[in-house]
Amino acid sequence: MNYNLTVLGCGSATPTSKRNPTAQLLKMQERFFLIDCGEGTQQQLRIAKTKFSRINHIFISHLHGDHFFGLPGLISSFHLLNRTTPLNIYGPPELKTWLDTTFKVSNTKLVYPLHFHPTQNKEKSLIFEDKKVEIYSFPLKHSIATTGFLFQEKEKERNIIKEKITEYGIEVCDIQNIKNGKDWISPKGKHINNRELTTDPKPSLSYAYCSDTAYLKSLKENLDSPTLLYHESTFLKDDEKRATKTKHSTSEQAAIIAKDVKAKSLLLGHYSVRYDDKEVFKEEASPIFKSVFLAEDLLEFKVSHNSITSRDLNK
Ligand SMILES: [Zn+2]
Ligand SMILES: [Zn+2]
Structure with a gap:
């Protein structure tokens, strides 16, 4: 068994010609989870040939524009497509105020139910659960209230x-x-x-998503051996001072965290525009942690217990 993770945007701060701001689509146990929704996410979903109607849950890590400015556009497209299924959004409480205002001033009355689930960044908490999957939010350390998300398959039948x-x-x-x-x-x-x-069941897989965060040693209290850990690496070690100041991480720090939480593999992303070549992030992380992958727009990862393969959806 496996899950699929499509990177829709791997850049930080502003969109560039090569990198969209942050968004990822996780397909786990037939469920589609959209994680963050930077500007341009819906176009990326189109290129990835994603059926919009399959997305019923959207998770927003924090309220910096590069992680949620694509949200009203996507919600509005769902509306124009006459969606009827409820949409669930998980994010900081202020996100609801912002969405309500946006739809009020544009005189939009959504044709489908939108359920908002506020998150908090004080402690790890279960925010979604069904028969096969459970999802937790957990605190990160950034310049604004931020949470990571842990997607976990439930224990399977023997x-x-x-x-x-x-x-x-x-x-x-x-x-x-x-x-x-x-x-x-x-x-x-x-x-x-x-x-x-x-005989023993197939191992349950998990995906831990750590969006914008400074180096946070205590992450190991909330994460234990995720199959794949996404951890931002906005900067390289040379720019560690800048990383500390802006509450972001270096590639080296992401690798240390991956080792600390006993991740099987590490996915790096949220690269600063100052780095044109993303391979440098892997070069810095690899001596510390051996299984390192690089996020890239429209790259889809197939994650199983024993292997991770990727394919370019642009091709
Ligand atoms: Zn960001
Ligand atoms: Zn941020």
Whole structure:
């Protein structure tokens, strides 16, 4: 099993001809989650051939323009496309005020329900949960209230060994309990341990998204072994003073965090416009953390437990 992550924008601050501001689309367990929504996000979604109607949840990390100025446009397009499904937006409380004002002054009465879920950046909290996925927000350290997001597949069912069903004559009605990890008791009262009837489930995957943040040592209290960690790397070590001042991170610091939280792989992004060649970020991070990937506009990553591959959606 795998999940797909499409980078829609990997730049910071202002859009350039090569880099859109931050937005990512995560497809996990058939669910589409849009993470941040910088200017131009809807055009990038179009190029990535994303069905707009599949997006029911949008997560905004903080209220710097490069992370949410694309939102009213996208919400408005959903409206013009006569969407009927509710849209859920998770973000800082002030985002609701801003959206309400925008739609009030433009005299827009949305044709679909918009549910707003305010986030807080004091402690880790569960903000979404369904049968297969749970999502947490957790505090980051930036010049304005900012949260990261952790997307986590729930523990999967155990795999039943087919031969054992025949061997013991297990009834269909007992199978779900066995898949859930319960032992089985035969009609004659014989106790069979679950381990004898099943094999371990596929590992649950996770994606941790750390948008704008200064180096934050305490992240390891909230993140434990994510399959993939996205961590901003706005600057290189040479510009560490600037990173500290603007509450951003260097590539080296992102690599240290990846090691600290025991991530399997690290994805870098949110590059400052001063760096034309993004390979320098990988060069700086690689000696500290071995599995490093670089975000790039319209690059789609396929993430499984054992591997990460990517393809360019521009091609
Ligand atoms: Zn930013
Ligand atoms: Zn920011």
